[in-house]
Amino acid sequence: MGDYTPDLAAATAPTPTEKRVDETGVTASSGVLYHQLRKEPLNIVGGRGSYLLTDNGQEILDATSGAAVSCLGHSDERVHEAILEQLKKIPYCYSLYFTNSAAEKLSKLLVESTGGQMSRAFIVSSGTEAVEAAVKMSIQYFTELPVPQPQRVNIISRKSSYHGNTLGSLAVGHHAARRKIYEGILSKNMHHVAQCYPYRGMKDNETNEEYVARLAQELEDEFQRLGPDTVCAFFAETMTGATLGCVPPLPGYLKAMKAVCERHGALFVLDEVMSGMGRTGTLHAWEQEDVVPDLQTIAKGLGAGYAPIAGLLVNKHVVETLSKGTGSFVHSQTYQGHPIACAAAYRVQQIVQGDKLMENVRAMGEYLSQRLHERLDSHPHVGDIRGRGLFWAMEFVQDKETKEPYPPSKALSWTLHTTGLKPEYSISLMPGSGGIDGVNGDHIVLAPPYNTTREEIDLIVDRTVGVIKEVLG
Incomplete structure (x- = not known):
């Protein structure tokens, strides 16, 4: 899965002129009640392996299996x-x-x-x-x-x-x-x-x-x-x-x-x-x-x-x-x-x-843990790295000594998520907030598919570290 390149032609993505344009040439409003009503989310038109394909051709590495759901990746025949x-x-x-x-x-x-x-x-x-x-x-x-x-x-x-x-x-x-x-x-x-x-x-x-x-x-x-x-x-x-x-x-x-x-x-x-x-x-x-x-x-x-x-x-x-x-x-x-x-x-x-995927979950889970600790233990704003199997999270703090969280007004976890969706990173991260007391606390979750590979883990960690560095330095 780590070497997979989505087949853009097979996904039959609509061209920009086909994207919900009405007869007046104005983009038609959606009939979907989005989670965020004032912002249209990316439209996924295809998926293979660990990648999602948007209608504008962006290939997104689904590092969270959606909400820890797509454990085989996407589109297993x-x-x-x-x-x-x-x-x-x-x-x-x-x-x-x-x-x-x-x-x-x-x-x-x-x-x-x-x-x-x-x-x-x-x-x-x-x-x-x-x-x-x-x-x-x-x-x-x-x-x-x-x-x-x-x-x-x-x-x-x-x-x-x-x-x-x-x-x-x-x-x-x-x-x-x-x-x-x-x-x-x-x-x-x-x-x-x-x-x-x-x-x-x-x-x-x-x-x-x-x-x-x-x-x-x-x-x-x-x-x-x-x-x-x-x-x-x-x-x-x-x-x-x-x-x-x-x-x-x-x-x-x-x-x-x-x-x-x-x-x-x-x-x-x-x-x-x-x-x-x-x-x-x-x-x-x-x-x-x-x-x-x-x-x-x-x-x-x-x-x-x-x-x-x-x-x-x-x-x-x-x-x-x-x-x-x-x-x-x-x-x-x-x-x-x-x-x-x-x-x-x-x-x-x-x-x-x-496919003996439980063995792979344990092996790749250990490798993901190792790579996250190697790359992020020394980061001044990564307070805790924790998890088991292919289910890992990083909690962020302003100060590692005091464990002071970021203010909710910063919306840190959501900012990390939206930054990950930029074309230069193209990774989906799962944001979480309020873990400390219902209001304070920010973390992101990684939950790759059970059939992930070492190469894919390396790519997930590289892109995740890039996102964290852009947002937190």
Whole structure:
């Protein structure tokens, strides 16, 4: 992939005169509700490998796989074939009435990938939907016990976290900017404790073990404050995503948090929408943490962007409880188990296994770490470089000694992103802000495809360093 040059002719990019020009010769306004309404984004008309092609012929190195989604890069013909094959069989059937072979195959693969620890998969269309399902499952589980516990309606999550953008999932997370205008209508049953954030959270001279113990005690204290028998679940990203910027859990941290949950009979829920399905070097990020969740959400790397797909994986003991109770899950989605999406994801997972991409993620992840540290450790404004697998972030500071962040008014992370899109760099970087307290803090994330190469890693690092130097000197 590192040597790939996009085929401009094959992409059939429109000429400048074809670009949304109306009969008066004036560029027609778009019908799309853009994220930034006063600025038209670049228009992508093609993609091959790790490159995106715009309608003006610019070739952009997609160093983030979109939002850590396109784990195979763009336009893998093997996935195209799977989609077409399924399209000819059956494109859609309603999961409330029927199952379908594509959903059955994918779900079986997912269950087997956990060694049978998770025994059922609930396939939906987005990470947000998966989190919504996890919230509902957490509540319903306690109504299905031999002695029901309907009072368990509180959920504990973490600050500077992100779990989705519907009202329910937004309440579970703690992305301050996205929550702000909706705070008045968000659920008051969601509560938040501190992140595992060693760069800023650890005290001077505090050991990793002491820090983990302090965070576990904070969770214990929150259980006690709410009433231990009122908490149904603790939600955490196994490894934080774009909101905090790729912070791996310290050794023993998740195990300590699960122990608190087990002590009080609450469910332990891991959100692997961004960090899962291979992004951190194992198919499930929890495999590296000596824990098994009761519920697990997955999404981005599941289908590699070829179709909208996500899932909730349910631990066998939770499934057994529901089976002995009402025998159903009081929740459904119209596009649940969508045959085309499932067929695409199944082929993606076959490719991940068959091409031994987890080995490549680990090897290239080590190389990316090495190159980032070599090039940026000495930079006066790069405060922290952190990550795992092919999921890395750099946090920026005005002063490395004090760790003082840049003011939000500077919009540093977004400036780095937009600078990267200049023709001389042509790289897509993922910006993140507000990680410290919801307002302050800037970082950028790198998340290359699982089949990236050493040559491509070198190019990503070179261009990223060039962008940082232009913006910060």
